[in-house]
Amino acid sequence: MLKINNLHASIGDKAILKGINLEVKAGEVHAIMGPNGSGKSTLASVIAGKEDYEVTEGSILLENEDIEDLAAEERAHNGVFLSFQYPVEIPGVSVTNFIKTAINSTRKAKGLEDMPAKDMLKMIREKSELLEIDRKFLSRSLNEGFSGGEKKRNEIFQMAMLEPKLAILDETDSGLDIDALRIVSNGVNKLKSKDNAVIVITHYQRLLDYIVPDFVHVLLNGKIVKSGGKELAHELEEKGYDWIKEEVNA
């Protein structure tokens, strides 16, 4: 599904990613953990194609295709989805209108007609039930005045609607209370299949109790310094990151 080779990326003169190697196969869940400033969100943005970052070395392959030259929307058309840590507000544009535009843009890129309104509504109904979303919520302006939990739930709702191949959840647990965390995690688990893959970026073990990873990677200073199974997350929760830093420096 996703293969990252020796990825270096910088913003301005500042190098942030310094040689990332990561392979994610279909059906897998990977967690990326690490202290603040280690490059987790940058990695997510670079995979999604944010132009502020410059890839200076290495490659990102999505289903064996190098996506380096693809614009962010083209990567999205190819099945990359990023759940934002801080979803932006778009006043006056309803959640429904936004998702409709997104779906039809992707369909257009694939040479398909717009999705018939009937099918769209049916899908919206199914997915909003899956995520326990009140339908009134869908006619509100995108993220405007949403609580932290509502914003994150809206991100996962969009993920459900867009059915990506690769979903990257950037700090989806931040700002969520325990109920919201459960609902969002349930949603992600229901959307998981053998054909798609999920990368979960998080500070805390907490989310991983709900979305159980197959692999856990520790990102430190722009590099993956340690990888393991889900037990690694527990170890980090217990001991913090210092022991890894020591291990790396040793």
Place this chain on the structure above:
Amino acid sequence: MSKYTEDDLREELKTKEYEYGFFTDIESETFPIGLNEEIVIAISKKKEEPEWMTEWRLEAFKAWKEMTEPEWANVHYKKPDFQSIAYYSAPVAIDPNKTLDDVDPDLLAMYKKLGISVDEQKKMNNVAMDIVVDSVSVATTFKKTLAEKGIIFMSISEAIKEHPELVKKYIGTIVPIKDNFYAALNSAVFSDGSFCYIPKGVKCPMELSTYFRINQGGTGQFERTLLVADEGSYVSYLEGCTAPSRDENQLHAAVVELIALDDAEIKYSTVQNWYPGNSEGKGGVYNFVTKRGLCEKNAKISWTQVETGSAVTWKYPSCILKGDNSVGEFYSIAVTNNYQQADTGTKMIHLGKNTKSTIISKGVSAGKSQNSYRGLVQIGPRADNARNFSQCDSLLMGNDCGAHTFPYIEAKNKTAKIEHEATTSKIGEDQIFYCNQRGIDTEKAIALIVNGFSKEVLNKLPMEFAVEARKLLEISLEGSVG
């Protein structure tokens, strides 16, 4: 010929250049250039006007000669040479009895290119249209249906002949001939326009619509619109404008007068898409318009405008709230791109008691354009309990454009309540990236954001107009990022 569909229109809207920038070769009869008394008299004669009308025009011309162009607006342009303009141009061989089938096929082709095929408009939208091409109406439809209700909807030239008593009674009462430089010029040389009268207690059963175009190169267009809603009546009037591309600047100085008598309501919606000039700021229409309405007791006038065109816009649709309990509304979206300049807003003049006004203005600036809101809220000494709410929002794209707000408030009554809110925001890269990440390309993302920003105003437009307005917002901002 195959049918022109929405899809065809959509295809056309994809092109980045001003897609209405074509010129149809219709034989026109044009007066010699320049302006003097003889020309004014000749226009009047050409239109077979009664003497009082000729006199009225001459009086306006006399006043205009003494006036100077206003310079207070936040716009900069080379002043037109009023002696190098032809003041009358009409497609030749107009037969008032002819049907659409008889209309010049070139002209019909032009409408199709504009997406305003008369046939389709008639069928699909239940819209009666009085189309003005270069000053003279060539097609008036639905006249019969309207006539049964006693509604008069015709070109102003016809009205001057057929209903002189109504025209004489109301013309120039709201916008006097000496009101301002452009209004005086219009009064002297107006070529055509629309006249509408809704009798007492009649609700007009359909949206009335006029499409104006400038066609003949080098001719200014001076429309005159007069709309009278008698007591207790209702009318919704749509005005849409497109103009073909010309290199030299074209002058457009229209006057619109609305009269809402006791308990009447007028909704006046405009989509203005005159040629804005090319991306270097060359060419484009100068749009200097005077629009004003008078509300008698319990009457209501609502102006809604979507302004995407013209190189220079100078326009302040206003309401004189003379009658007690009367209501004035102004909903506006003004979009400027490249080198466009817009100075637009409204005046709400509260004279009667318990009068209310609402102003919602949305300005979107891109490229190197300048977009100004200028509004006056005036509360007279008699206007007890007058209320106004104003909201002016500006959206900026890029770093080279400007948004300006000039609100003026004059309150001479202590019971007045006036609220003013203003915001300025910028389309953020974060917003664009968010949309991109969901598969929405940048141009579509901007259209989405701008539509959201303008929603309160777009919602005020009649349905079929709102669709067109959305398309216009989209095309006028194409190429504004990248």
